[in-house]
Amino acid sequence: MRTRLLSAASLLCFATLPAFADPLPSWNDTDTKSRIIAFVDATTDTASDDYVTPADRIAVFDNDGTLWAEQPVYFQLLYAMDRVARMAEDDPSILTSDVLKAAANGDLEGALANGEDGLIEIVVTSHSGLSVSAFEQDVSDWLETAVHPQTGAPIIGMVYQPMLELLSYLRDEGFATYIVSGGGIHFMRAFAEDVYGIPPQQVIGSAGKSSYAVIDGVPTIMKDPGIAFVDDKEGKPIGIDTKIGKRPILVGGNSDGDFEMLEWATAGDGPRLGMIVHHTDADREWAYDRDSHIGSLSRGLDESDARGWLLIDMAGDWANIWP
Amino acid sequence: MRTRLLSAASLLCFATLPAFADPLPSWNDTDTKSRIIAFVDATTDTASDDYVTPADRIAVFDNDGTLWAEQPVYFQLLYAMDRVARMAEDDPSILTSDVLKAAANGDLEGALANGEDGLIEIVVTSHSGLSVSAFEQDVSDWLETAVHPQTGAPIIGMVYQPMLELLSYLRDEGFATYIVSGGGIHFMRAFAEDVYGIPPQQVIGSAGKSSYAVIDGVPTIMKDPGIAFVDDKEGKPIGIDTKIGKRPILVGGNSDGDFEMLEWATAGDGPRLGMIVHHTDADREWAYDRDSHIGSLSRGLDESDARGWLLIDMAGDWANIWP
Numbered sequence: 001m002r003t004r005l006l007s008a009a010s011l012l013c014f015a016t017l018p019a020f021a022d023p024l025p026s027w028n029d030t031d032t033k034s035r036i037i038a039f040v041d042a043t044t045d046t047a048s049d050d051y052v053t054p055a056d057r058i059a060v061f062d063n064d065g066t067l068w069a070e071q072p073v074y075f076q077l078l079y080a081m082d083r084v085a086r087m088a089e090d091d092p093s094i095l096t097s098d099v100l101k102a103a104a105n106g107d108l109e110g111a112l113a114n115g116e117d118g119l120i121e122i123v124v125t126s127h128s129g130l131s132v133s134a135f136e137q138d139v140s141d142w143l144e145t146a147v148h149p150q151t152g153a154p155i156i157g158m159v160y161q162p163m164l165e166l167l168s169y170l171r172d173e174g175f176a177t178y179i180v181s182g183g184g185i186h187f188m189r190a191f192a193e194d195v196y197g198i199p200p201q202q203v204i205g206s207a208g209k210s211s212y213a214v215i216d217g218v219p220t221i222m223k224d225p226g227i228a229f230v231d232d233k234e235g236k237p238i239g240i241d242t243k244i245g246k247r248p249i250l251v252g253g254n255s256d257g258d259f260e261m262l263e264w265a266t267a268g269d270g271p272r273l274g275m276i277v278h279h280t281d282a283d284r285e286w287a288y289d290r291d292s293h294i295g296s297l298s299r300g301l302d303e304s305d306a307r308g309w310l311l312i313d314m315a316g317d318w319a320n321i322w323p
Numbered sequence: 324m325r326t327r328l329l330s331a332a333s334l335l336c337f338a339t340l341p342a343f344a345d346p347l348p349s350w351n352d353t354d355t356k357s358r359i360i361a362f363v364d365a366t367t368d369t370a371s372d373d374y375v376t377p378a379d380r381i382a383v384f385d386n387d388g389t390l391w392a393e394q395p396v397y398f399q400l401l402y403a404m405d406r407v408a409r410m411a412e413d414d415p416s417i418l419t420s421d422v423l424k425a426a427a428n429g430d431l432e433g434a435l436a437n438g439e440d441g442l443i444e445i446v447v448t449s450h451s452g453l454s455v456s457a458f459e460q461d462v463s464d465w466l467e468t469a470v471h472p473q474t475g476a477p478i479i480g481m482v483y484q485p486m487l488e489l490l491s492y493l494r495d496e497g498f499a500t501y502i503v504s505g506g507g508i509h510f511m512r513a514f515a516e517d518v519y520g521i522p523p524q525q526v527i528g529s530a531g532k533s534s535y536a537v538i539d540g541v542p543t544i545m546k547d548p549g550i551a552f553v554d555d556k557e558g559k560p561i562g563i564d565t566k567i568g569k570r571p572i573l574v575g576g577n578s579d580g581d582f583e584m585l586e587w588a589t590a591g592d593g594p595r596l597g598m599i600v601h602h603t604d605a606d607r608e609w610a611y612d613r614d615s616h617i618g619s620l621s622r623g624l625d626e627s628d629a630r631g632w633l634l635i636d637m638a639g640d641w642a643n644i645w646p
């Protein structure tokens with residue numbers, strides 16, 4: 001142990017020589033990029049009035065529409081439909097409603113026909129009745145081959161390169177990076193560490209009910225039907241309080257589901273940065289805000305200026321979108 | 324920032340020279356101490372078959388009876404009774420039951436007279452109707468002067484010195500240390516960082532309901548009546564799964580409320596260490612196990628040998644108990 005630490009320390013002595021490379025190469029040289037870098041410089045410079053100790057450098061990001069794409073539906077729903085189809089192959093009797101039948105047939109329109117109730121039915125059916133570890137393995141397996149229903153691109157590749165760079169940059173500068181998403185916690189953990197470099201304990205999300213039982217001699221945590229916590233809107237500050245217990249100093253979102261988290265975090269003392277990814281790029285991604293059925297952004301658009309939040313113009317601020 | 328990192332790295336180059344000091348000076352040189360050190364050595368030595376990467380070195384500890392004392396009642400109940408008394412000074416009409424009246428009068432027997440229902444009534448009444456930050460400040464203020472009802476010793480000093488040393492030792496060896504307790508999450512966060520060196524995001528506990536609201540223009544998280552999560556028994560593995568998302572490799576508890584957490588964690592692959600603090604020292608602390616109304620330990624005593632869990636004999640294994 002000591003030998004290893006010693007060599008790690010020696011490496012660190014060299015590794016921390018100043019590097020002048022651009023930390024955000026996929027961001028155009030706009031005011032947006034300047035403001036992000038100025039915030040990081042100010043909060044990490046001990047000589048700055050805005051210096052923040054590493055323990056308080058908490059940065060939280062929404063996932064759907066902020067770190068990866070979310071159109072035409074949350075990718076978690078695509079997984080849920082796929083799993084309903086696979087479950088129905090084993091046992092067709094699970095298809096007890098038109099919505100579940102549509103899901104099993106890959107009929108997105110039919111799956112959406114019952115609104116939120118139908119979506120919950122699909123998610124609860126597909127996300128329960130197995131152990132947490134089996135579920136995370138199933139998501140991971142699905143992601144190996146899942147492609148986008150419109151573009152045919154691999155789902156796992158539909159993450160935003162500029163945000164990957166931002167996450168790395170923040171961590172290099174001593175920030176802890178968290179996901180705070182309405183998405184399911186076990187769903188996101190199946191890829192968050194590999195894709196975003198965010199370990200499981202820094203993934204906060206919605207959660208179904210779960211239970212502990214010794215099954216055939218094996219202590220197991222099972223995913224059960226029912227919803228334990230919805231990490232959206234007012235749920236986001238509550239989720240952050242319960243899991244982190246500190247108010248973040250940097251928050252990134254993209255929809256009005258992130259409004260309360262932005263409002264709460266940026267109202268704290270000291271330097272704060274709120275940012276909203278505005279989907280303005282119909283050519284390279286999608287363009288949507290107020291009227292979108294997914295990721296609707298209205299209040300955030302109206303109030304971001306007055307609140308000093310940074311509106312990221314995807315079309316103008318991002319040189320590249322995809323990795 | 325770079326300058327600071329560089330000096331941190333230079334410091335590290337010297338700080339990691341081997342140190343031969345005993346990491347656990349308050350532990351007697353018994354088999355218990357040897358097993359703990361052997362486990363840490365094996366899991367941190369890259370040449371060992373039992374080597375565990377730092378990211379997976381998760382150690383979790385119960386709080387009441389494991390990190391600090393819990394007799395004659397959980398100290399959180401003493402706080403709750405004190406707060407009920409202070410609340411009643413402002414508004415006597417809150418004392419709507421005999422149990423609450425007893426609590427306000429500092430009558431422990433009366434407060435316990437209604438069993439668990441009464442305790443929940445006292446805790447819910449005293450732990451709601453204020454913001455999380457006001458609550459944590461109130462707990463912190465209380466701890467400045469709170470003394471034990473039997474010994475008159477400061478409550479905040481009734482932590483176990485051997486466990487403080489174990490926490491530090493584990494962190495020095497690259498473990499992340501967590502609390503996983505039936506105690507309230509906001510109650511424990513008021514002192515966990517100062518006393519145990521455990522930051523808020525590594526405190527897992529029971530939680531009341533909470534809500535987010537903008538009150539007089541101030542975004543606030545309020546503690547509400549009602550219980551959101553009970554982090555005890557089967558709740559402990561579930562709390563760990565939801566908050567950490569990894570199975571700990573080292574677990575410390577003291578009562579049957581920790582059984583499921585010990586069972587689940589020690590059933591994982593690779594090296595595992597489960598430990599139970601057995602309260603055997605009536606002279607320096609308290610001696611209790613099977614028949615105690617607080618921290619009852621029965622199944623853990625019966626099964627610890629067969630499961631390979633380490634039973635810590637407080638009287639024999641600890642040279643000192645208090646800091």
